[in-house]
Amino acid sequence: MHPLNLTGSGEMFAALILGFILGFVLMRSRLACRKTLIDQFSFRDNTFAIVFLISMTIGVPIYYFTSKYGIIDLHVEHYSFWPIAVGAVLTGLGIAFCGHIPVTAIASLASGKLYSLWILLGMLAAFPILDICNPIVNDYVFNASAPMDVNVIAENSFFYDGKDIMLYFVPIVCLIFALFLRLIQPSKKEKN
C-alpha cells in the first residue's frame, strides 16, 4: 500500500477537508483558546501538554507501523543545532506573551476573538522582517559552529533505524507524564 498522493483538484479538496477537521478539533478541544496555552505554562490547565503527550503516545506507533508498511512517507527534515535552540527560545517567549501558536491563532480568530488579529499580524510580519535581518541571522545563527550535529542524533534516535525500543519507551513515558499532569492539575474549584 502506498500514500494516495493526490494531485490537482483532488489535492485541493482533500486539503480543505483535512484543514476543516483540524480546525474543528482545535476549537472543540479548547486548544484554540488563548487561556488554555497561557494557563498551561503556569500549570493551572494542563490540556495542551496532555493533548501533545497523548498524540505522541498514539502517534508514534501509528507513524512507525504505517511508515514501515509504506502507507505513509515520513518526510525527513534536516535541522541544525543553533537555529533549533534560538528558534525554541524565541517561540517560547512569544507563546508566553501571546498564548498562541500559528494554527490556534487562526482558529481563535475564526471563533470571533478579533484580538487574535494582532497576534496573526505579528506572525505574518515576521516573514518580511526576518528577510531584512537575514544577513545577521545567517552570521550569528545559521553559520555559527554547532556544538553537536542534531541530525546525527535524530538519525540515531529514529525508530525505523533499528531502535525499536523507542517505539515502546517514548509512548509509555509520554502516557505516564500525561497521567501525572492530570493528577497535579488543579480542580475547577481550586482554579477559581
Place this chain on the structure above:
Amino acid sequence: MWNKIISSNWSPWITGAVIAVIFSLILFVLNKPFGTLNDYIDLINAGKAIYYGEHIQWSWGLLFIIGIFIGAFIASLTGKNFKIELIPEDHFKKGSSYYLTIGPILSFIGGFLVMAGLIIAGNSFLKLWSDCLSLYMSVIIFIIIMFILSVIVGTLLTIKIEEKKK
C-alpha cells in the same frame, strides 16, 4: 451522540488521539509535509493579491489554512461559543491604559516572536509536532526548550500580576 461530539468540549485524551490520526491521515492522503511555513507565505501572497485586485494563486497549503479557519468557525457556532471579542479578558481586567496600548503591542510582539522562532528553527509548529511523532530528537529538544522557557516567562508574568493585585 452526534450532538455531543459537535457541541461539547472534547477531553484532551481523545483530542490527542484524534490529532495523531489526523496527522497520519494527512500524510497518507496528501503525502506532503503539511502546515509548513510556505503555507503562511501563500497566505501573505493571497492577502497581497486581494489588496492589489490580482488573481489569487490557490495552493493546497493555502486551502489547508482556510479549512482550519472554516472548521474552527463551524465548531464555535455548533458549540455556541462564537463571540466577538475585541480585547482578551485578562487584558480587560488590567484597565484601559493596558488594553488599548500595551496589550495589543504585547500580542503583536508575541506573535512576531513565535513566527520568528519557527522561521529560524526551520518549520511551522504543526510540522514540528508531526516530526515529533517521527521521534526527531532535534525537534524534541526544540519542544523541551520552548516549554521550559514558556513556563519560566509565564510564571514570572503571573507572579508580577499577583504582586500588583496585593
